[in-house]
Amino acid sequence: MKKLAIFASGTGSNAQKIIDHFQHHDHIEVSLIVSNKPKAGVLEIAQKEDIPFIVLSRESFYKTHQLVKQLQTRQIDFIILAGFLWLVPDYLIRSFPNKIINIHPALLPNYGGKGMYGMHVHEAVKKNKETISGITIHYVNENYDEGQIIKQVTCEINPNDSALDIRNKVLVLEHDHYPRVIEELITSHSF
Numbered sequence: 622m623k624k625l626a627i628f629a630s631g632t633g634s635n636a637q638k639i640i641d642h643f644q645h646h647d648h649i650e651v652s653l654i655v656s657n658k659p660k661a662g663v664l665e666i667a668q669k670e671d672i673p674f675i676v677l678s679r680e681s682f683y684k685t686h687q688l689v690k691q692l693q694t695r696q697i698d699f700i701i702l703a704g705f706l707w708l709v710p711d712y713l714i715r716s717f718p719n720k721i722i723n724i725h726p727a728l729l730p731n732y733g734g735k736g737m738y739g740m741h742v743h744e745a746v747k748k749n750k751e752t753i754s755g756i757t758i759h760y761v762n763e764n765y766d767e768g769q770i771i772k773q774v775t776c777e778i779n780p781n782d783s784a785l786d787i788r789n790k791v792l793v794l795e796h797d798h799y800p801r802v803i804e805e806l807i808t809s810h811s812f
């Protein structure tokens with residue numbers, strides 16, 4: 622079994638889709654949820670789904686390597702970021718080379734970087750009168766949203782779409798593609 626840890630800071634709708642996708646999978650399972658927010662919706666999902674979880678403190682995440690030990694103890698193979706808002710520290714990237722994946726709700730390299738998360742992204746896309754947006758699934762490196770791109774999928778934006786409409790269109794793409802791209806990637810890794 623290849624074991625996934627999902628890192629999320631918010632509601633966890635992507636986490637839920639990933640959990641559902643791998644529920645009865647023969648070689649991939651979601652083994653751990655990690656959040657930096659004790660009240661994040663994703664932790665309710667973890668409890669409901671009976672998946673172990675860890676709540677990070679900023680101190681332990683940035684000043685210790687305790688998390689690496691916890692991930693190794695649980696034999697985690699891949700880290701899946703799904704709305705995780707803290708910058709991933711170098712030590713964690715070095716411990717999981719090319720094994721940390723993120724989804725960004727826009728077409729990188731546009732609308733990425735620090736502060737570009739959640740509705741900020743879609744409001745900026747709207748403000749610039751873009752005619753397309755979409756998702757970017759990419760490897761994580763030491764800078765926000767700059768790792769190698771694995772896959773992008775686009776959607777059209779109509780002039781009368783609000784930022785919320787754009788978010789909703791993009792979220793449909795996220796839910797549809799992220800679990801499948803993770804599956805393809807891990808399957809091609811497991812020779």
Ligand code: GRF
Nearest residue numbers: 631632633634635704724726
């Ligand atoms: C998604 O838009 C994802 O692309 C972004 O954060 C959001 C998380 O949403 N990185 P949810 O918590 O999965 O509902």
